[in-house]
Amino acid sequence: MNGRVVLLGATGYTGGLVLDALRRRGVRPTVAGRDPTALAALAARSGGPDQWVVDARAPEELRRNLRPGDVLITTAGPFGRLGLPVARAAADAGAHYLDSSGEVGFVRALHDRYHHRACETGAVMLPAFGYDYVPGMLAAALALREAGTAARCVDIGYFATGTVRRGLSRGTRAALRDGLVLPSARRHRRVIVEERTASRLRDFTVRGRRTPAFLVSGTEVLFLPREFPSLDDVTVYNGWFPALGRFLPFWSALAHAATRLPAGGRIAEALTLPLAIGPPGGPDAAVRARVSSYVVALASPAAGHGAPLAEVHLEGPDPYGLTGELVAWAAERLADRRSGATPGVVGPLTAFGLDALRQGCAALGLAPVRDRAP
Template sequence: MVSEQNSRILLLGATGYTGGLVLDALLRRGARPVLAGRNAAALASLAERHGGLDHVVVDATQRGSLQRHLRRGDVLVTTVGPFERLGYPVAEAAAEAGAHYIDSTGEVGFVRAVRDRYDGRARETGAVMLPAFGYDYVPGILAATLAAHRAGEAVRALDIGYFATGPLWRGISHGTRTTMRDGLTLPSPTWRGHHLVDERTASRVRGFDVGGHRKSAFLVSGTEVLFLPRDFPALTDVTVYNGWFPGMSRPLTLISSAVNTLTRLPGGHRLADALTFPMTLGPAGGPDATERARTRSYVVAVASTGAPGSTPLAEVHLAGPSAYSLTGELMAWAAESLAGRSGGAAGVVGPVEAFGLERLQRACAEMGLAVV
């Protein structure tokens, strides 16, 4: 293994919105990442504005282009999506080089494929691969793990709900709005009866207690369904819900049903795009620091026996900063933690397996994400 002094953090996508947040968080921690991307002029300008950072021009769609710049023990951080279209060569380059890997995806299908394709190779090369290491889906995994531990041996089911407070629609990035829209036509994996089962997004609605109020959330995908069953083999059910817009949960169920019906008809995709187009409306880029300060994230995990109507065994509520601010801080912390790492849980792993529960909870608390 390389020493900490020789390990580098390469940041792919620093000129984008999320990448910029990760860069700022890394610089606050004293790191000097190498900036990577395809736009030489934009990279050079950004590097100069931050005191002359090193930068390299790469084509993220070509594994070899990036792999030439990676060494064993380096940390590759990427925010370049859509990951289903652009992410596989990047993940493969890290696995082949033995470089640790962190991404910001919210695309669970991509995470599932990365685990299937590259977990074995990453274990061979010693690469720790952490997909979806941001607001999607570290808070849910942390809250659910704490709830499962509190519930004890009787736990069989975990329901996780993501919520937010503040003027949310103005505080959502264009990328998030587009992902939410596209997600209505994609299946949401759930853990059912010890198996992964694809369900229609927003096909179910569940209520959660949030800050003393009952709020609804609709079914979505989440990497909780991929990693929690490995940590808790007795789990029969894991389901993730989104409650960002509680009043819209049931209408979105109807919209999801209509959109999925339309896409099965000739020319239906165009009609579905027209129906969901208003979801993408809003300013380009993402919320600035002032807007982010006005919104906060809130995550609930409920542990139960899974029996209909049963009383929850345990609930854990986490509250923290804006989803975007939290993503930047989480990715920067993980990159700094992995730099120079020797040994540990290599492969495509979840946040608890990578860092341990106590260390992860302590780090999240320092970022402002804590149990309430």
């Protein structure tokens, strides 16, 4: 391994999972964050890694110290507010970049602003490289490869089995709450359009049962057509809460309508408050052990027409543990200057290729399964 690995946000919940995954791989990262006391405590219990005191809102320290070929991982969100200056520091330095964002608007802005600069400096920039949205990208690519050139549409559903509601992190709860009042991007007739979140429902088969899922954003909309140019439609759904699935469209419509009223922001906050209730941090190892990730991709000849040409199901570790492992896997590959990953703001398929991504995910426990009854 040639490049240094720098982990910004190491003292947070997701950062801690990434740090643990890196250490299991024998990677000794530099830990970075804005609180020197918290960094020192983390370093003391993590074998004494190097430390950088860095504020994501003013990342001059990163800009001064990053070198070409370094790998910068950031888990410091919300990314729409804190992420762009950090990403610019990496692009300008020619350092590779990974983040755990699930914010598709941020990913679009990242591409628009820094793709060409990253190509110039040789930086590989991989946003949203975790449970959001690598499993869906992999499942869709496998389904599209199986379906062949007749496929024009892919629908992707994200699910989790087990005690999901009690196992959500504070960040996930905040993202779900915000997502109900923000539009979701989907690709329709080769154009990216924005629709109200949860305005569409689709049933998927999960372990032998038809399970509803609602419309959400996903970076599959942005990156899949680059690998499969014949795609007309790409739509992403979330089915974590099947008991609420039929109700969420009405809840979303009410919250969205409230934002147009005087004092609508406060009304929308009140309507979505139940989604934010929960403890700080995130689920511990015992809770995560009772949850698994499950993703379905359906490749079809056209949206809403005909039976799927191919259907792929992936199952793997819990979403939070999987995110930590995926980021660590990618960081280790990027730090090896022989990896040959494609520069620019790219998705995992463009960066590594389908076969390498499939093999890497399988090694982490995320692999195709036959759908089965419980």
